[in-house]
Amino acid sequence: MKKRWWGLLFTVIAIFTLTACSxxxxxxxxxxxxxxxxxxxxxxxxxxxxxxxxxxxxxxxxxxxxxxxxxxxxxxxxxxxxxxxxxxxxxxxxxxxxxxxxxxxxxxxxGISLKAVKVKSSSSDPKVAKVNNYDVVVVGSGGGGFAAAIEAKQAGKKVAILEKMPTVGGNTLISGGEMNAPGNWVQKKLGIKGDSVKSYYKDTMKGGDNLGDPKMVHILANNALGSAKWLRDDVHVKFLDDQLFQFGGHSYKRALIPVGHTGQELITKLDAKANSLNIPIYVNTKATSLIKKNGRITGVKARYEDKKNVTFNAKKAVILTTGGFGSNVKMRTKYNKEYDKRYKSTDTAGTTGDGIVMAQNVGAKLTNMKYIQTYPIANPKTGMISLLADTRFDGAILVNQKGQRFVEELERRDVISKAILKQPGGYTYQIWNDKIDGISKTKAAHKAEYNELIKEHLLYKADTIDELAKDVDIDPAALKATIKKVNQYAKTGKDKDFHHRAGLVSLEKGPYYIEKAVPSVHHTMGGLVINDKTEVLNTKGQAIPGLYAAGELTGVIQGSNRLGGNAIADIITFGRIAGKTAGNL
Incomplete structure (x- = not known):
């Protein structure tokens, strides 16, 4: 009997132990x-x-x-x-x-199976109040929005920023962040002479086929350096002190490069500055319409987290900085049928023209809407801009499937894009070597993109031209003939084929890199008509009281085509002007 009880006890203990261990x-x-x-x-x-x-x-x-x-x-x-x-x-x-x-x-x-838990939805209202009162309401949290909000706040106004996406930054965040500024401090350090406000003005006007408003472009040219110094000294953005880019269409290397080679440096510092000034930023808050009373814009109606209608009253001004419409295929084709769904976009998903539409609904005048720019070197699979390929600004060449160059690599973006689309397959290959990468420093700055392109078989590294040609199925003899001419032109300083304005760089020594790329919609030049105070004008050319705008949603600066490095100069310069104007109301 005792043995039976002891056996039963041991069994219970064993089961308990196994259960506990399990x-x-x-x-x-x-x-x-x-x-x-x-x-x-x-x-x-x-x-x-x-x-x-x-x-x-x-x-x-x-x-x-x-x-x-x-x-x-x-x-x-x-x-x-x-x-x-x-x-x-x-x-x-x-x-x-x-x-x-x-x-x-x-x-x-x-080795487990998750059992989903039903989460009770909160019965309490979202954090944003139904009615919110401010002096100045800024719609959009890219570089222009931050610049406007910071200036208005420092002028003593109660300011708020509305952002429809879950994060701040807009296109500024995912850009290269380079900023044109004639006569800048890095030019002086590198011994670059001759650049001037006049030269920058001429380049910008010519780059847009003289369709930009001369008065507004003069303001940009005269204030670009001051805007760059403001970012450096007041916002504490760090720029490289030993390198500049010369984007296509520019007469000089004048584009300042932020640390990290992306707009993340700008947005991180602008966000920190806004936080230090206690400027509230309402993310997940999509502005849906402007409030107009007695002919004046007095606020914004918005949708918070897509579940609550809210109102933001603006006692002094509403400043629109919502960007262009590069990610809105329907809007793109409305103004230019060429840019349909065949084209991917380098822009963020939020770049859908909201501000333009809202302003147009209260009588704003639009201009240059048919001019849509593609970035020539973008990822064929995602449409994303290739920042790794910034080596183009320091000597990388473009060839087609036949191994031949077909355009000057520092031409305007629209010219290069059109030339690429005329090539077999509508794509290009960009080629550079370690010598050029040593100048650009893009491989070190964009390691993640480098690894991604290698993984996707969109980028190859090779020790010889023969291997390089084999990787992408180009005739080795044709490619070697092209490289031979490039090396010769690099020695003489004269590009007899396409007159490379900065001078070609020798490709005699490897290792080499070759990247496949296609044009992708990048910037929409058209938008709202504004004046020198950034007031939005109506169809009669009169200022709409209480409404201001800055950045890509305006259409008077870039003309038919925006030169590289001009976007940051534009949004910061006119964002600051909008903020100062509202701050003085």
């Missing part, structure tokens, strides 16, 4: 990997039983600003729902998918 084995931390926009995203996921307890990012190369809501809001959603079946963050799709894939990988490795 339960304990589910409390684990597992690593997972997913492919983001700029390479692998590695996470560490802590599980408690069959539930996700926490997620930690171990390594990643994503844009810090765009990734922020993914690693915070999206993370919280996954943990709360105990599920990877969640929506991506708008504007950060690739990063979101990579992050979700990394968590899924960890779940699979953990």
């Amino acid at each position: 339960s304990g084995s589910k409390n684990q931390t597992v690593e997972g990997t997913g492919s983001g926009k700029h390479g692998d995203i590695k996470v560490s996921v802590k599980f408690k039983g069959d539930k996700i307890d926490s997620i930690k990012v171990l390594s990643q190369n994503e844009n810090k600003v765009l990734a922020k809501p993914v690693y915070s809001q999206l993370k919280d959603t996954i943990v709360a729902k105990n599920s990877t079946d969640v929506d991506v963050v708008s504007g950060s799709t690739a990063t979101s998918k990579g992050y979700i894939a990394a968590v899924k990988d960890a779940v699979k490795k953990a």
